Amino acid sequence: MDDATSTEQLGRFLTLGDTAELLNISANQAYALVRSGELPAIKVGASGQWRIERSVLESYIAAMYEQTRRINLWNQSDYSNLIEIPFGQPNGT
Template sequence: MDDATSAEQLGRFLTLGDTAELLNISTNQAYALVRSGELPAIKVGAGGQWRVERSVLESYIAAMYEHTRRMNLWNQADYTNLTEFSFGQPRDN
């Protein structure tokens, strides 16, 4: 797929190859995301070919941005240097 090919031209469902290319990862990495359940997908056809719905991929990307944003905020927080939270529970020393 070249730069002139837009996501709209790919249609509603993407192959794992298309998904991998859009995420700039290998097809094996895309397959691992699907197999783990991290990236929802369906199997279609007699051969059970994986397909990722374009809108699901866009939601996944948005969720990863949000996850990264939250992790960055956490890492910037003053209390990230603490090694343990006790939450009121007695600690064994």
């Protein structure tokens, strides 16, 4: 996929290579996202080629933005400075 190719021209389903390029990651990283179930995909055809629906990828990207936003808010909150206190007493014997 080159710069002149937009996501609209790719069609409804994307290959792992197209997905990797859109996310600016390697094809192996895209495959790992699919294998882990983090990025939903389907296998198509007798050879079982992975395909990611464009709308699913867009939802995944939006979810990652939301996750990052929430983590940043948490890190900025008063709770981020809490000291972790272990339960129980250390074994001094």
